[in-house]
Amino acid sequence: MQAAVLKAFGSPLAIETVPDPVLGTGEVIVDVVATRVLAYASEVFAGARGSLLRMPVVPGPGGIGRVRALGPDATRLAAGDWVYCDPTVRSRDDALAPDITLQGWTAGGEGGLRLQRHFHHGSFAQQMRVPTENVTPIGPIDAAQAPSWCAMGTLLVPHGGWLAAGLSAGETVVVNGATGTFGSAGVVVAVAMGAGLVIATGRNEAALAGLARRFGNRVRAVRMSGEEEADRARIQQAAPGAIDCVLDLLPPAASPAQVRAAALTVRPQGRVVLMGGVGTLGGPGLELPYAWLMRNGITVHGQWMYPREAARRMVALIRSGLVDLSAIKVTTFALEQANEAVAHAAAHAGPFSMTVLQPQAPPPAIR
Structure with missing residues (x-):
């Protein structure tokens, strides 16, 4: 061959x-x-x-x-x-x-x-x-x-993150790094799985605007500036209420501060799922406040790829029309x-x- x-x-x-x-x-x-x-x-x-x-x-x-x-x-x-x-x-x-x-x-x-x-x-x-x-x-x-x-190979990666998070219909979630290939797929899958609102973060204004046009009021775009406190405030302002979950899909070139800016927006008992590449090529690791994690009962879940059954679930999402491959x-x-x-x-x-x-x-x- x-x-x-x-x-x-x-x-x-x-x-x-x-x-x-x-x-x-x-x-x-x-x-x-x-x-x-x-x-x-x-x-x-x-x-x-x-x-x-x-x-x-x-x-x-x-x-x-x-x-x-x-x-x-x-x-x-x-x-x-x-x-x-x-x-x-x-x-x-x-x-x-x-x-x-x-x-x-x-x-x-x-x-x-x-x-x-x-x-x-x-x-x-x-x-x-x-x-x-x-x-x-x-x-x-x-x-x-x-x-x-x-x-499917792209969609399955964030699908694994949402399955790890236990995403429920109607929840408000953040896709951190939504303008890349896997990040935009994270938005697609979250909408398909029934998220009430997806807050999409990124620096590419054109890509963010495209996501907002594609999904209407199910998606709100937040342009990130690189200033951690200001970015966190913008994410929280975009949410109509509490943020249930953050899925981080930032690439290796991003900084831990960009991850933290989104992670710290989740509500008490909220979830943070880490699937990006930050730190994989060296550099500082992610620091999250111990007291904040403990007192608020925050779950931080690292997820590489997805469980075996995810592929069959994704086939069902595509066959049902909830995920549109023609896009x-x-x-x-x-x-x-x-x-x-x-x-x-x-x-x-x-x-x-x-x-x-x-x-x-x-x-x-x-x-």
Whole structure:
């Protein structure tokens, strides 16, 4: 099969013929029809994100495809089914504290690297081998819809945050860092899950205005200035009452003060979920007042990715129309254009925009 191979950090992707994946028990082989190219993929491939990857590797975090072959432990899947391939692979020998690797992307520590030795290659290839539990049926679609369904990989990240927060219908919530790819997805998912009001924070005025136009009175935009006290006051002024939850999705370049500005707005017994990149590349950590946390019963929850059942929940949100994939602008590239796709994704980052690779040639148009 053909695949895009990263041989060393800082080198371009090489389009090569590599061996087809071999099926094992507890695994599924999927023909990859479409896979998203993250906006920061160029940073990962350059080594600037500190990703834990053994080289050479076929990168790519999950995708949309069709089942080619499956093991004897799969009782509901069938060859030809359209599926989402979840890159969040968990070790199977410790249900309480599993090691995690993001297949084709990074590992969550030494245990994740051990897991990565087997589930090594990602989705920038015509086929990939995926753990059975990481394959989620999405139902019948037209092949032309596969690129849009790649948005699941982005939407699932904040979905995991809202599930961790126990978001209830009617609540007032804050998405801190709402103008980026994952932040804007956080707004989409919060509205779909029934949040009464979403306060969207960020510095990009045009992106904030776009969110407000898209969702009407369900979203209020707050432009952040970088002055912690003033930003906190603006967030509180935007809320009609108490703020129930803050979901932080700020990128690594943001400061802990930007996280704190939003976190300290939650009501007593409120929740703060941390899913961003602040501090992951070094620098100071997040400081929150001990007395404020204790006396107000604040829950602070760190969340990396999402629980296994989240993918099926997201499929239901999309199928019901609560999440509209047609709102996302998708630019597609063939597998041999992988390096161009990585450059395009970096240059066109932002809300409601997605770059997608199509490893399998799309079917000919019906004339």
